[in-house]
Amino acid sequence: MGRLSSGVRPIGGRAGEALIVHTHPHWRQLVRPSLVGIVLAGLAGIAGGFVEVQVPNPSDRGTVWAMLAVLSLLVALRFAVWPAIRWARTDLLVTDERVLFRPAGSTRRCVDVPLRRISAVRFRHTLSDRAMGTGTLILELGHLPPVEIEDVPEVARVHAAVYEELLRLPPPPPPTPAVQAARFRWGLPGRR
Helix, strand or coil, X not given: CCEECCCECCECCECCCEEEEEECCCHHHHHHHHHHHHHHHHHXXXXXXXXXHHCCCHXXXXXXXXXXXXXXXXXXXXXXXXXXXXXXXXXXXXXXXXXXXXXXXXXXXXXXXXXXXCCEEEEECCHHHHHHCEEEEEEEECCEEEEEEEEEEXXXXXXXXHHHHHHHCCCCCCCCCCCCCCXXXXXXXXXX
16 A cells, blocks of 8 residues: 555645545556557567668668657557556545545546545455455445545555544534424414
């Protein structure tokens, strides 16, 4: 899992907020970019050998090499480097006041839920998720739709940390009694 905090650090500009859990998505999100990088390097080597054998003119060979380099660089940036950067920049933070999920490059999917708004917390994982040590953290927010955060490493420990923080919250104040309004009665005055 990510780092466990031992002290109080400001999170997102809030002083006095204690960091409980800080983690990134599960490492399995890096498998595809790594495979793309390896396959791309192999294909670039094969294409380079093909260029050396099939293109006899040295000036044409330089042009084809430049085109191959640009093409392979664009594919590597899009399918290998960008997913790795997105993984490294995605954070899941649990503090003593809130749960934050900040995916890289997306302002629409950011989740910032105060612990007081969470009515229940649970997790879901399949057999393969359990074998990999990952799962989906589900935060239920009363009458709002639940928030699901996927690919959380060691989801059971994160669930337990959020649950413990929910138990530490003071109970909500009791509801104020409703004041009865004066009743309006139909009929003549003075008659009941």
